[in-house]
Amino acid sequence: MLEFQNLRHRYTPQVEVRFPDLRLAHGDHLLVLGASGSGKSTLLALIAGLLSPTSGHVRVEGTDVGSLRASARDAWRGATLGFVPQRLHLSPSLSVRRNLELPFVCAGEHVDGPRIATVMDHLGIGALAHRRPHELSVGQAHRVALARALLREPRLILADEPTASLDDEAATDALGLLRQAATETGATLVVATHDRRVTDWLPGAHVLRLAAAPAP
Numbered sequence: 580m581l582e583f584q585n586l587r588h589r590y591t592p593q594v595e596v597r598f599p600d601l602r603l604a605h606g607d608h609l610l611v612l613g614a615s616g617s618g619k620s621t622l623l624a625l626i627a628g629l630l631s632p633t634s635g636h637v638r639v640e641g642t643d644v645g646s647l648r649a650s651a652r653d654a655w656r657g658a659t660l661g662f663v664p665q666r667l668h669l670s671p672s673l674s675v676r677r678n679l680e681l682p683f684v685c686a687g688e689h690v691d692g693p694r695i696a697t698v699m700d701h702l703g704i705g706a707l708a709h710r711r712p713h714e715l716s717v718g719q720a721h722r723v724a725l726a727r728a729l730l731r732e733p734r735l736i737l738a739d740e741p742t743a744s745l746d747d748e749a750a751t752d753a754l755g756l757l758r759q760a761a762t763e764t765g766a767t768l769v770v771a772t773h774d775r776r777v778t779d780w781l782p783g784a785h786v787l788r789l790a791a792a793p794a795p
């Protein structure tokens with residue numbers, strides 16, 4: 580389902596990030612562990628097609644993501660990926676409900692109201708539809724970001740530091756929801772983190788350890 584081969588990304592002549600080869604089956608869970616600067620965010624950006632490899636390949640369901648043209652990449656990303664970013668990027672001026680309409684609007688699709696209602700109820704945020712992001716707790720905002728990632732039933736879910744700045748209870752909750760959502764839909768789940776707590780909360784996951792970045 581997800582495969583890396585000889586994967587590298589060069590930011591500058593001095594900074595090149597290299598990744599171990601990997602092969603994941605559909606529905607597998609992967610934990611990407613590594614210290615700050617080891618390349619976790621770079622790897623997620625390469626999988627999502629937001630960066631292109633300088634060498635090697637990322638293949639998702641056989642598609643070589645780096646070889647897609649920009650517009651095809653956007654369409655592929657919208658149809659395949661759910662992304663839970665480290666900074667949640669909820670639009671502050673829009674209600675929760677309007678924030679959740681955005682993935683459909685951006686994809687040029689009609690807004691699927693019943694699907695939004697179902698996902699909101701499932702994640703326990705059905706009563707928050709009219710709130711603005713600043714009126715949410717951190718844990719509630721995480722649930723909204725997760726709802727946004729799940730709306731279009733992605734086959735691959737990427738989460739970047741989903742437990743950063745969360746206390747134990749909220750972090751267990753966030754991880755549990757991610758795992759449950761992936762398991763229920765059969766999606767492949769990739770979680771990048773430097774949070775050691777996560778290893779206990781994602782049992783059975785494959786682990787990819789990234790080496791610390793070499794000193795410049």
Ligand SMILES: Nc1ncnc2c1ncn2[C@@H]1O[C@H](COP(=O)(O)OP(=O)(O)OP(=O)(O)O)[C@@H](O)[C@H]1O
Pocket residue numbers: 590591594596613614615616617618619620621622773792
């Ligand atoms: N735009 C950039 N230009 C130059 N170097 C960059 C750029 N973005 C990242 N890097 C470098 O690439 C390496 C990997 O960075 P990356 O952000 O992927 O690490 P990370 O493991 O996600 O770190 P963190 O846990 O701190 O978010 C680091 O050495 C970083 O300094």
